[in-house]
Amino acid sequence: VRKVRTHHLAKWKAEGHKWVMLTSYDQYTAQIFDEAGVPVVFIGDSAANNVYGYESSLPITVDEMLALTKAVTRSVRRALVVADLPFGSYQRSPEQAYDTSVRFMKEGLAHAVKLEGGAEMAPQIKKLTEGGIPVMAHIGFTPQSEHNLGGYRVQGRGDARQKLIDDALAVQDAGAFSVVMEMVPAPVAAEITKTLHIPTIGIGAGADCDAQVLVWQDMLGLRSGKAPRFVKQYADLRGIIAGAVDQFQSEVADGTFPGPEHVFES
Ligand code: KIV
Ligand code: NA
Numbered sequence: 001v002r003k004v005r006t007h008h009l010a011k012w013k014a015e016g017h018k019w020v021m022l023t024s025y026d027q028y029t030a031q032i033f034d035e036a037g038v039p040v041v042f043i044g045d046s047a048a049n050n051v052y053g054y055e056s057s058l059p060i061t062v063d064e065m066l067a068l069t070k071a072v073t074r075s076v077r078r079a080l081v082v083a084d085l086p087f088g089s090y091q092r093s094p095e096q097a098y099d100t101s102v103r104f105m106k107e108g109l110a111h112a113v114k115l116e117g118g119a120e121m122a123p124q125i126k127k128l129t130e131g132g133i134p135v136m137a138h139i140g141f142t143p144q145s146e147h148n149l150g151g152y153r154v155q156g157r158g159d160a161r162q163k164l165i166d167d168a169l170a171v172q173d174a175g176a177f178s179v180v181m182e183m184v185p186a187p188v189a190a191e192i193t194k195t196l197h198i199p200t201i202g203i204g205a206g207a208d209c210d211a212q213v214l215v216w217q218d219m220l221g222l223r224s225g226k227a228p229r230f231v232k233q234y235a236d237l238r239g240i241i242a243g244a245v246d247q248f249q250s251e252v253a254d255g256t257f258p259g260p261e262h263v264f265e266s
Pocket of ligand 2: 045
C-alpha cells in the first residue's frame with residue numbers, strides 16, 4: 001500500500017487483519033509512526049491535555065488544532081491522517097460541521113475528520129461524507145461530553161447496551177468509514193464489531209475490535225501521573241529524558257561537556 005486510503009481499512013476488516021492508530025501532534029512522531037508502518041495517524045483533541053497543558057479536551061480551539069494538523073500532514077507520506085474536530089466546532093449544525101471540516105482539509109491538509117457522537121450526529125456525518133469529507137465517528141465514552149456523562153465512566157453497560165449498538169449502526173448508516181469505541185464493555189464492542197461492516201477502533205473496548213488506538217504519550221510513557229487502565233505503556237520516555245537531562249546537567253557542572261570534539265579551534 002503506497003498511500004493508505006479508507007478502502008484499505010475496509011479490506012483489512014474483511015481479511016481479519018488488525019491494525020493500529022496512534023495520535024501524533026508534531027513532525028517527529030508523525031515521521032516515526034509513518035515510517036514504522038502505522039496506517040492511521042490521528043491528531044486528537046487530546047492535544048489539549050498532551051500538548052497545550054489544559055485539564056480537559058474542551059478548551060482547545062480549531063486554530064490550535066490546525067497548527068498541529070499541518071505539522072503532521074507535512075511529515076507523513078503513507079499514513080491516512082485524521083483530525084479531530086474540537087468541542088463546539090461541529091455540534092450546532094451540519095453546516096457548521098462542514099465549514100469547520102473544510103478548514104481541516106484545505107488548511108490542515110487532513111485526509112479525514114473525526115467527531116464525537118452517535119445517532120444525534122448522523123446529520124453531520126451525512127453532510128460531510130456527501131461533501132467529500134470522510135468521517136471517523138466516536139461513540140461510547142466521548143470526552144467532549146464529560147460533563148453530561150458524569151465523568152470518565154464506562155458506557156454501554158446494562159440497559160445502555162442497546163443504545164450503543166443503535167449509535168454504532170446510525171453512524172455507519174450516515175456514512176462514517178470507521179468508528180472509535182471508547183471505554184465500552186469488551187463483549188458489547190465485540191458484538192458491534194461483528195455487526196458493522198465498517199472497522200471499529202477500540203480504546204478500552206477489548207481485543208475484538210478491528211483496530212486499537214492509543215495516545216502516544218501514554219503508550220510511550222511520556223505522560224505524568226497514572227495512565228488509565230486501558231493503556232499499556234511500551235516504553236519509559238519520561239525516564240529516558242529525565243536521565244539524559246540529569247547527565248547533561250552534571251557533565252556541565254563537572255566540566256566533562258563540552259569535550260574537545262565539540263569545540264572549535266582558533
Ligand atoms: O483525542 C484523542 O486522542 C482521541 C482518541 C483517544 C481516540 O479521541
Ligand atoms: Na478526541
